[in-house]
Amino acid sequence: xxxxxxCVAGVVIYGTIRLLHLxxxxxxxxxxxxxxxxxxxxxxxxxxxxxxxxIPTKVWGKSGHLQTIVYGKLGRIKSPFPKGKRYFIKLEDxxxxxxxxxxxxxxxxRGDYTIVISxxxxxxxxxxxxxxxxxxxxxxxxxxxxxxxLGAVLSIELTSSRMFTYGHxxxxxxxxxxxxxxxxxxQFLAVGFSMGGNIVTKYLGxxxxxxxxxxxxxxxxxxxxxxxxxxxxxxxxxxxxxxxxFMTSYQKFLLRHHYHTVLSxxxxxxxKLDEDKIFAATSLAELDQSYTIKRWGYxxxxxYYEACSSCNYINNITIPMFLxxxxxxxxxxxxxxxxxxxxxxxxxxxxxxxTKHGGHLGFFEGGYITPDTITWLDRAxxxxxxAAVTITQAKKNLINGVQIS
Numbered sequence: 182x183x184x185x186x187x188c189v190a191g192v193v194i195y196g197t198i199r200l201l202h203l204x205x206x207x208x209x210x211x212x213x214x215x216x217x218x219x220x221x222x223x224x225x226x227x228x229x230x231x232x233x234x235x236i237p238t239k240v241w242g243k244s245g246h247l248q249t250i251v252y253g254k255l256g257r258i259k260s261p262f263p264k265g266k267r268y269f270i271k272l273e274d275x276x277x278x279x280x281x282x283x284x285x286x287x288x289x290x291r292g293d294y295t296i297v298i299s300x301x302x303x304x305x306x307x308x309x310x311x312x313x314x315x316x317x318x319x320x321x322x323x324x325x326x327x328x329x330x331l332g333a334v335l336s337i338e339l340t341s342s343r344m345f346t347y348g349h350x351x352x353x354x355x356x357x358x359x360x361x362x363x364x365x366x367x368q369f370l371a372v373g374f375s376m377g378g379n380i381v382t383k384y385l386g387x388x389x390x391x392x393x394x395x396x397x398x399x400x401x402x403x404x405x406x407x408x409x410x411x412x413x414x415x416x417x418x419x420x421x422x423x424x425x426x427f428m429t430s431y432q433k434f435l436l437r438h439h440y441h442t443v444l445s446x447x448x449x450x451x452x453k454l455d456e457d458k459i460f461a462a463t464s465l466a467e468l469d470q471s472y473t474i475k476r477w478g479y480x481x482x483x484x485y486y487e488a489c490s491s492c493n494y495i496n497n498i499t500i501p502m503f504l505x506x507x508x509x510x511x512x513x514x515x516x517x518x519x520x521x522x523x524x525x526x527x528x529x530x531x532x533x534x535x536t537k538h539g540g541h542l543g544f545f546e547g548g549y550i551t552p553d554t555i556t557w558l559d560r561a562x563x564x565x566x567x568a569a570v571t572i573t574q575a576k577k578n579l580i581n582g583v584q585i586s
Contacts, residue, residue, distance in 0.1 A: 348490065
């Protein structure tokens, strides 16, 4: 009997070790950049976090699934909820665009800088991980502007029949133009999380004039190529199909929440929408087939995904870029990083960082079970931002003949 109990205990311990990846060691991240890049050498000197191992929360942090699930359910631990000012812009088609501005808590040592954030899918300034990063950026002297994706803030009623998409950049473009008027003396940095990373990268790459407005761009945990991503997301490998099911369910929840605007009888008739097929969808691809492409007038999923994918625009970007992904991200399979790797290795002003752990937008650190409020991800973004600011200021001072301290 005791032998049987010992065997059961052994199996449980072994299973726990495998499930939590407790035997997996932390290691320095993979860094991809162009050989001989002066920009990369400068960034690596200033950003020690990029060359040191990311050490996740001890008990469960080495599991990409648990990192992703904790992020998905809780966002962050003991997240602060900073108060900002909300701006409303009425668009030509009747849609009401909103964004929030959070002023810095303390002044930045090098001037006036504004971080512009495009959050992940169905996220907004009210999402916990965005709130945590906003507050941390404020403490480091940055003003922060957060795009609220159309339909993502439940308390804001839609005033037109459209919601956010994976890659349309019109809203971000209007926000940037508006804050340029509000803060003409500020310099801008762009940060995109997940779907927002795709939007930010596409925005910077689709029009060269957009890059003139920013000193750098940062793309966090995005998949770059939506057309390649969707077949992979339908696989059960790494439980991707399960994640997609829950993401689809939330998308349908948003459609139901805004039902009288986005699925009115007039809208369904105009765009030939079948409500039963829409709410029967169990994957994002099915939902896009029955709703998104019809609402936006695309002929096929392929046309829609091709139009939205940042991989088709990234090679046009010349300003400094920081791309970050995790090896154990269940939502961004490794084949999707090919585009980012090729870009980083052929462009002077880019660093692609691939960590061993972190999951999808997790990157929790500290503690055995309860992690720190501020994540490794928050620290990495601000450290890169500070370095980009320093390099930009040094270039300006060099031109003006001023020595930077």
